[in-house]
Amino acid sequence: AQKITQTQPGMFVQEKEAVTLDCTYDTSDQSYGLFWYKQPSSGEMIFLIYQGSYDEQNATEGRYSLNFQKARKSANLVISASQLGDSAMYFCAMRCPNAGNMLTFGGGTRLMVKP
Amino acid sequence: DAGVIQSPRHEVTEMGQEVTLRCKPISGHDYLFWYRQTMMRGLELLIYFNNNVPIDDSGMPEDRFSAKMPNASFSTLKIQPSEPRDSAVYFCASRSGPPQDTEAFFGQGTRLTVV
Numbered sequence: 001a002q003k004i005t006q007t008q009p010g011m012f013v014q015e016k017e018a019v020t021l022d023c024t025y026d027t028s029d030q031s032y033g034l035f036w037y038k039q040p041s042s043g044e045m046i047f048l049i050y051q052g053s054y055d056e057q058n059a060t061e062g063r064y065s066l067n068f069q070k071a072r073k074s075a076n077l078v079i080s081a082s083q084l085g086d087s088a089m090y091f092c093a094m095r096c097p098n099a100g101n102m103l104t105f106g107g108g109t110r111l112m113v114k115p
Numbered sequence: 116d117a118g119v120i121q122s123p124r125h126e127v128t129e130m131g132q133e134v135t136l137r138c139k140p141i142s143g144h145d146y147l148f149w150y151r152q153t154m155m156r157g158l159e160l161l162i163y164f165n166n167n168v169p170i171d172d173s174g175m176p177e178d179r180f181s182a183k184m185p186n187a188s189f190s191t192l193k194i195q196p197s198e199p200r201d202s203a204v205y206f207c208a209s210r211s212g213p214p215q216d217t218e219a220f221f222g223q224g225t226r227l228t229v230v
Contacts, residue, residue, distance in 0.1 A: 043223065043226075044224065047218045047219070100163075100170065101146065101165075102160050103219055105158040
């Protein structure tokens with residue numbers, strides 16, 4: 001079975017600083033995808049970044065980057081130069097084509113950016 | 116494209132009543148997912164469809180829940196009879212299949228309150 005663990009229920013970061021949100025996963029599949037979503041207080045789920053298990057380079061999307069350490073089964077999200085609008089819930093998710101192809105989500109981390 | 120469209124955005128109903136949630140996926144997407152989000156259990160996959168066919172409904176809590184996808188552009192999630200513990204935000208999501216294999220795009224969600 002696939003499992004995603006986010007060990008930080010809540011985090012604070014000072015505006016303009018970088019922050020790392022942790023995510024570890026467990027799967028026996030060799031092929032899988034890792035995703036991060038942002039959920040602001042308005043409730044919608046916003047896709048941020050994707051990393052494939054065979055991608056050799058860490059994914060980056062603007063201020064978001066994914067620190068992918070395959071041997072450790074971790075896929076941490078790094079947000080650089082935090083902005084007040086980054087305050088939200090962040091969810092890590094995994095998809096395994098050999099296991100139904102649906103997204104399995106972690107419990108989320110609430111990020112609060114301090115001015 | 117307007118994205119995944121869910122209706123209604125909010126629903127308040129009395130215990131015992133039937134509730135129907137609706138979803139219009141993004142045109143051309145092969146997969147459709149229904150998720151439920153609560154504080155206690157986080158994001159749970161209820162059921163998903165591939166090409167209008169239900170593939171995995173193991174997440175459906177009980178027989179009171181049913182989902183249909185009569186065509187590629189419409190799906191419903193029905194709860195009959197509803198109970199207060201069904202109160203949650205219900206998300207519909209869709210994505211394309213191989214080879215595009217995109218991330219899942221979420222609707223705005225339906226906030227259901229059963230009193």
